[in-house]
Amino acid sequence: MSLFEREALDPSPKVSDEIRKTTCYMCACRCGINVHLRDNKVRYIEGNRDHPVNKGVLCAKGSAGIMQHYSPARLKKPLKRVGERGKAEFQEIEWDEAMELATSWLKDIRETDPKRLAFFTGRDQSQSLTGFWAQAYGTPNYAAHGGFCSVNMAAAGIYTMGGAFWEFGQPDWERSKMFMIFGVAEDHDSNPIKMGLSRLKERGAKIVGVNPVRTGYNAIADEWVGITPGTDGLFILALIHELLRAGKIDLDYLIRYTNAPWLVIRDPDAKDHGLFARNDEGEVLVWDREAKACVSQKQTGVKPGLKGEVTLPDGRKAVPAFELLAEKYLDEAYAPDAVAAQTGVSAAQIKRLAAELAHTAFEEEIVIDQPWTDMKGERHEKMIGRPVAFHAMRGISAHSNGFQTCRSLHLLQILLGSIECPGGFRFKPPYPKPMEAHPTPHAEYAANSPLPGPHLGYPRGPEDLALNEDGTAKRIDKAFSWDAPMSVHGMMHMVVSNAYAGDPYPVDVLFMYMANMSWNSSMNSRGVMEMLEAKDENGEYVIPKIIYSDAYSSEMVAYADLVLPDTTYLERHDCISLLDRPICEPDAVADSIRWPVVEPDRDVRGFQSVVIDLGARLGLPGFVNEDGSAKFSDYADYIVSHERKPGIGPLSGWRGENADQAGRGAPNPDQLKRYIDNGGFWIEHIPAEAQFFKHANAAYQDWAVGKGFFDAPQPVTFQLYLEPLRKFQLTAEGKADQTPPEHLKARIRDCFDPLPIWYAPFEGTMIDEGEYPLHAITQRPAAMYHSWGSQNAWLRQIHGTNPMYVPGDVCDAQGLKDGDWAWVISQHGRIKVPVMRMEAVNSKTLWTWNAIGKRAGAWGLSEDAPETKKGFLLNHLIHELLPENGDGMRWSNSDPITGQAAWYDLRVRVEKAEAGDELSEPRFDAQKGPAEAGPSELRYGKEWTK
């Protein structure tokens, strides 16, 4: 080869030694990934083309998996605190010692007072195990992070129609012709949504983005609705007003699939005023227009009425729920002109969007030549589709009016007849799953005993609250109390402050997993840090013991007394189970696994295996054999061997001795191998005639029973009028056996309307709007997942700081320009932030990226990292309690129905600040690791290059 002759390029260089297929965990999407290994190192991670979730694509986070897996912030060994809490001064200990310590702390409590353990598991993807463990342990205090995430969305969906968005269902991307997307976090379900948006565009469908900020999905939407935060419900109800006014609703659909015709008792003084009229069998009554009689809604061949007062068999009066609904939303209060100022959306835009929805739904209906039979035995020759679809996430749910707003959106979908039809919104198995198919909550604890049922469930009414005789809360987070009666995901965000206050009672051990409570996962982060550090008069910590498991050197690690180091996602077993939050598609049932595609190079253990070990050491039922020996060797063993019910286990694929059963079947010891051989997942398609109208499709219901989702068919009647809410409302009206505390009566009466309503977010009504005229919200960067991304050498180069984006008019009024610093001030506190001007945003809304700011010393970053110096959190402006009410009480800053943290209710003002040292405020002392800052240079992949 001459010095001057270019070496011929090898067109086929070696890529890797081996590809191992597993499931991503760089966010909660759960995409399939091909992990290329070379020399036992990760060479490359790409999307798995066969996988139902991502079909080959992979986002920025997934593509940065290498840097997460080799992050210097990884914990290496169990740690025992030696310094003061918050300093992160630890001593490395052996696993034996760690497990003995944890066991000794937990054993005492279980034997005496199990409620003194609070076990909360953050962004856990193994809630079916952790919940099962907590139930066996017997503490009433268990939940994951749904309470501060998006419980409004989940709860409103389940209560209204048996499922919500994301893992519950998705738009019919292949057929929808008009799509509206509300307040979506770009780090959740992100690949499927991006793929779906692309499909919609290819087909020429119209996309409407409803969000105060016009980035991301809203940037590419065909139309943007720059709504004012917290007013989505009002906007949706105005659309409904328009549709009703013009009669553009699907009456046939409402009669067949909803409780629109169900009769609501009108007997103002009775205890059942506003509840459904029922016959002796407990079946709800409807008015048969032909027979002119009240008959059971279950009866076939009925022509139910939708309006008019009728006389019930007992002589009392009742009206169909639909009449109440129509009266409510035809009110001028919901007219577009009446809501324009409040929502920031012009009346003309609301009217036009309503017209476009109606036009698309009814003039452009889709017909699929697929006969099917409904649950009443009626055969339909075709499937009729209303091709309008919707999707929503935290933007509409993380408000104190979020539950009702989410219900409003479902009401809109249902009035248009667009749930579970071609072109509309489609459920993913095992959803739809009505409230009745979910458990009620359980909190009846006793020493040395498991809880009689699962912690989390769907209260049907006040009878299902987790209250003591004296009305105090049974749970540390006060979930299922009058504070938040339908807090179906618990209220993790209240745990630390309640435990600190000893209200309703103190705890001995706070046991948490993967939840950065001392930083970005809490409101009032400084307050939470102080509570975790607080000592009593004896010099003992108020929260005596904290066990925390995390894979990385997060801010929360600094507050733990015992740190159990978890593995990275490439080193662990996991199951994405149908018992938990599955990865199904509208056309198919699916589940998947993670498995150790690389072995840990540190002394760490998967948290789930640790929990199983703890269960065995504590002798918990379900975790030990009769002789007291451990039932499972580790999580992998549990995944394969555990049976929740006979034949039903964590994984549905390849069950049975011959690996030929799906859904139901005996445990198969080779199950994991079958998953691995199949690319890490299992999928089975739904028969064609069962693919739509699942809530009422006999073929689907039979298929679902066969797969073990249910033991009997669980058809869903969509609940436009939600009776459980009315039951709570009756307590506030003094017409029930239970009575809420005086100070909560008014809001239960006002907010628990059985028909979706809109009320102003609480914070905004309790402050002086003149003083705090603006809203401040976060958006999720698509290339970051919560606080995780900052330790990632690649992702942090994209989002290492977060300016506060300020609307141009506000900049002009305050004399702010790009690069200036400003104080953003709320009723709770103030933060100093760098400013960036923006015009494509709601004119009253400031926003910034979520969870970029870091505490110095955390996440394996140097103390002068930009995340620390310039990055900031909005959390410091948000208090877990609202300002003092007229009665001297402070309400929780959350939805009164579900307890969802009302992150986006925040009201602020902005003032120019001296740039000074150009450091964001507030500032905190640095924590000392425990992980040390990483190397000063990376040349990843050097060994594979020339």
Next chain:
Amino acid sequence: MTSLPTHTEKALGLVIDLDICVGCHACVVNCKEWNTGGYGAPLSDQNPYGADPVGSWLNRIHTFEVEASDGSGCSSSEAQILANGKDARIVHFPKSCLHCEDAPCVTVCPTGASYKRTEDGIVLVNEDWCIGCGLCAWSCPYGAREMDAAEGVMKKCTLCVDRIYNENIPEEDREPACVRTCPANARHFGDFSDPNSDVSVMVAERGGMDLMPEQGTKPVNKYLPPRPKSRPVQSAPSDLAALAEPEAKGFLGWLDSALEKMG
């Protein structure tokens, strides 16, 4: 020789669809992870865990705000829906090497390290010859070249030349990593010298454009402009009032007749 070929057999390149790019950075990071262990030297990172982290990247996304200066660029319906704010929108803008036909980065190279392949038009750097003078980066109007601070050689998009012909990977994966990973399908790879190729057709249909045509670089990569916003649903009325039969008898009256019709 760093003269440009007078003709290339193919003109491989990318179409980037600005109408659908949501700015998720998937292409950016996947490019980095593929290429840091692939063609030539790794893409190093300096201060990866410290102040001002910086590294070599071959593909990047800028986010631009575009404001119609006088409202004339938008239809009246657009002005109406934006009553709430200004007529401003966001465009996410991925940018990597455009593999120009008249690539100045090639001709300025003093060593012959930079070259444009005659077989497919890909502009490459032969890193064994590169002295790291940086002049090619200066000559590129687009910022497509990237001096690696650790390795001292010029890095750039290779159009994944180590993937597109690679027999060690499945045929369907023989496309650039950014294209394969893009969740929104905003990136397309193909041969622009073939007027019937998917990319050529797309460019013709959607008005694919050159960046900075005044620089005379004749980029191969093309950008599809964002479609007009506020496209109303075709033939939909702008206001339901026109359709509102119930007005006369009221909604409940309408309900009666509607139910009658249903039978």
Next chain:
Amino acid sequence: MHPASSIIVFTTLSGMGFGLIAMLGLGAAPSDGTAGLVVCALSFILTGIGLASSTFHLGHPERAWRALTQWRSSWLSREGVLAVVTLGIFAIYAALWVFAADRVAVVGILLTLLSLVTVYATAMIYGSLKTVPRWRTGLTPLCYLLFAVAGGALLAATVSALMGHGAENTLYAALVLMVIAWGAKFVWWNRSDRTTLASIGSSPETATGLGDIGKVRLLEAPHSSPNYLMKEMVYRVGRKHAQKLRLMAVALGGGIPVLALLAAVVSAGGGFILVIAVLSHLVGMMTERWLFFAEAEHSVSLYYGHR
């Protein structure tokens, strides 16, 4: 553009060095062997430091020889080849001068031409870049050439004066060239202030193709910390700051040398004052060169919020 000190040193010192060689080729400086040794050594030192400095910013200086291969298309390569050839011939010329006290006039003329072409090539490295509109003008090589010969003449005159030889012609030449050079630079500056990215039709709108929609403004850069492109090509220098530096460049690079040359003409000697002039000129030229880079807008800046 980032004003890298290696490139500033390279262009100023090699410019001055080749300028000196050009003047020597025309017969400047005393012809005795000692004087030859001094001026030739000075030429080699200046061009040597300059060229060596140009390799300091290379990622792989050990491969620098490769830069001599692409003279057909690359001005940088041409510059390298020309420098090597010029210095090679100059070495022979210098050897004959120093050891045989023979200044071969034909070779001298050849060297003058080669030196000028070398400086021209240096200037064209920048002057050929379409991406930097204020560089892309014939005025750029003109300024480089004039500064080179002015500096070379100043040096030649200084050495002559120091060695006790009268060198009136060289003094006059230096004086005239110095004035013309700065005159040219004024024209260059005047043009550069009018020749922006915008004036050649480039803008964030053309850079993104989004001009049909409206006015384009960067909202979020690809990275939250400055990247290579920003550090290298999106250098910003304040307007007031630049004005001050221009004044300083003219005063030190032109004003003081001209006064010193006048003084030397009047006093028919003045070696010391000319040394001051040389040093002042050098500092002035470095300032001029710093501004040449620092003030230059590169089209990449359009993607990074520049308008």
